[in-house]
Amino acid sequence: MEEPKPGGLSQDAARGDFPPRVERLILATLVAVQFTSIVDFMILMPLGPQVLKALDIGTNHFGWLVSSYTFAAGIAGLLAATLLDRYDRKTVFVVLYIGFIIGTLCCGFASSFALLLAARIVTGAFGGILGGQAMAIVGDVFPPNRRGYATGAVMSGFAIASVIGVPAGIVIGNLYGWQAPFFVLAVLSLPLLGLAMWAMPSLKGHCHDQHASLLGHLRETLTLPNHIRAYALISVLTFGAFTVIPFISTYYVANAGVTEAQLPFIFIAGGLITLVGAPYLGKMADRYGKLSLFRLIVPISALMVLIITNLPSLGIIWAAAATSGLMLTNTGRMVAAMAMVTNSVEARQRGAFMSVNSSMQHLAGGFGTALGGMIVQGGAGQPFLHFEKVGYLAAGTSILGIWLAGRLRLLDGPQVPATISQSIAAAAEAQADAGEVFASLEANEPNPLDRNERAG
Numbered sequence: 374m375e376e377p378k379p380g381g382l383s384q385d386a387a388r389g390d391f392p393p394r395v396e397r398l399i400l401a402t403l404v405a406v407q408f409t410s411i412v413d414f415m416i417l418m419p420l421g422p423q424v425l426k427a428l429d430i431g432t433n434h435f436g437w438l439v440s441s442y443t444f445a446a447g448i449a450g451l452l453a454a455t456l457l458d459r460y461d462r463k464t465v466f467v468v469l470y471i472g473f474i475i476g477t478l479c480c481g482f483a484s485s486f487a488l489l490l491a492a493r494i495v496t497g498a499f500g501g502i503l504g505g506q507a508m509a510i511v512g513d514v515f516p517p518n519r520r521g522y523a524t525g526a527v528m529s530g531f532a533i534a535s536v537i538g539v540p541a542g543i544v545i546g547n548l549y550g551w552q553a554p555f556f557v558l559a560v561l562s563l564p565l566l567g568l569a570m571w572a573m574p575s576l577k578g579h580c581h582d583q584h585a586s587l588l589g590h591l592r593e594t595l596t597l598p599n600h601i602r603a604y605a606l607i608s609v610l611t612f613g614a615f616t617v618i619p620f621i622s623t624y625y626v627a628n629a630g631v632t633e634a635q636l637p638f639i640f641i642a643g644g645l646i647t648l649v650g651a652p653y654l655g656k657m658a659d660r661y662g663k664l665s666l667f668r669l670i671v672p673i674s675a676l677m678v679l680i681i682t683n684l685p686s687l688g689i690i691w692a693a694a695a696t697s698g699l700m701l702t703n704t705g706r707m708v709a710a711m712a713m714v715t716n717s718v719e720a721r722q723r724g725a726f727m728s729v730n731s732s733m734q735h736l737a738g739g740f741g742t743a744l745g746g747m748i749v750q751g752g753a754g755q756p757f758l759h760f761e762k763v764g765y766l767a768a769g770t771s772i773l774g775i776w777l778a779g780r781l782r783l784l785d786g787p788q789v790p791a792t793i794s795q796s797i798a799a800a801a802e803a804q805a806d807a808g809e810v811f812a813s814l815e816a817n818e819p820n821p822l823d824r825n826e827r828a829g
Contacts, residue, residue: 398572403507409562410500412538416554419543419636421623423551428486436746439619440739445494446501447735462576466506472499474562481555513576535644540637599782603714606777608737613770615741616763627757630686642693643700654705667709674702675768682764716783
């Protein structure tokens with residue numbers, strides 16, 4: 374039977390198995406789009422020292438620039454939760470990516486605080502939903518025995534962005550100005566948009582399976598007591614992290630003896646440590662229990678926050694070590710927390726729950742960044758003040774997370790997802806195989822996914 378072209382797949386074909394070459398092409402497209410989306414979200418934070426000087430603003434204004442993205446993503450996700458499943462996933466994905474590209478391009482052209490704030494709101498509204506839509510496409514395209522690997526591959530976009538995308542963006546920003554990374558991202562996204570329009574099949578199989586009352590389903594998702602406890606746990610962890618993370622680069626340059634040219638190496642070191650250490654944390658979670666690991670690693674994460682927010686002028690080595698420790702422990706606590714949260718919701722509600730949970734996470738991050746920007750003081754060429762107070766707040770919210778995690782009611786039975794070590798291993802394996810996935814697109818080679826099959 375002749376292999377169908379990706380762009381010509383019918384609705385019926387989209388409901389069944391795809392040819393291996395088409396699966397590889399779809400997966401490569403999703404990974405590449407996820408990479409650009411995450412770099413766009415993260416890149417403004419390490420460019421903080423340049424943005425403060427170029428726009429002549431203080432940390433309070435910069436906090437709003439970062440939080441505006443997450444606020445827009447959270448609100449847009451809530452508003453779209455009842456609508457996205459009513460349309461062809463390809464159409465939704467392409468429209469969202471077009472909006473994301475326009476917002477990114479506007480960020481590059483922004484010449485004032487107000488214009489950049491508006492551009493970040495537009496980018497967040499589209500980019501924040503894009504990641505969830507990518508995971509929905511994975512669920513529609515890949516059968517259960519390959520869905521774990523595909524999910525891990527898409528999730529690896531964050532790790533690739535941390536190790537390659539953000540450091541490269543910092544270098545480009547240092548050489549050509551803070552707007553340059555946004556122009557580069559917009560240019561790189563244009564061919565990916567064309568690839569998505571050609572490679573993505575029409576996915577409408579879910580459209581006929583609508584809830585009788587969309588608002589009723591959303592209300593139930595929002596108000597179930599166990600769901601509320603899960604939202605609270607993830608929101609508290611995200612809130613605390615984002616009171617600190619957006620301001621680390623600015624603090625390092627102003628107070629810790631790090632130059633702007635050295636910032637990429639700090640992010641590379643932290644990303645590599647996280648990639649190596651995360652699989653072991655996943656194994657510990659499976660062996661000793663998610664809650665046990667969470668209770669063990671949260672105090673260490675809180676200690677790393679206190680170290681970073683009180684770090685004296687010791688230079689790049691100590692700054693890189695502290696950042697690596699924080700990134701690794703933050704990853705460990707979120708791995709355990711997300712495993713528990715996913716296991717706290719019934720399968721029939723998981724789609725809407727995860728969409729709302731993502732929105733809550735974005736909103737909590739936005740509030741955290743805004744509050745952090747109000748507490749700290751400083752600007753271009755000025756010392757960074759009161760960062761230690763933000764550290765105490767973040768450490769305290771982490772400890773509160775221990776109590777919230779203990780109150781979460783976990784479910785047992787067939788609705789429980791794959792173990793967290795399998796998910797982390799899938800992400801690490803996808804990172805190693807990313808080059809092979811792209812290289813195989815132009816060659817008639819066996820599907821690299823086939824040798825990674827695992828239970829869904």
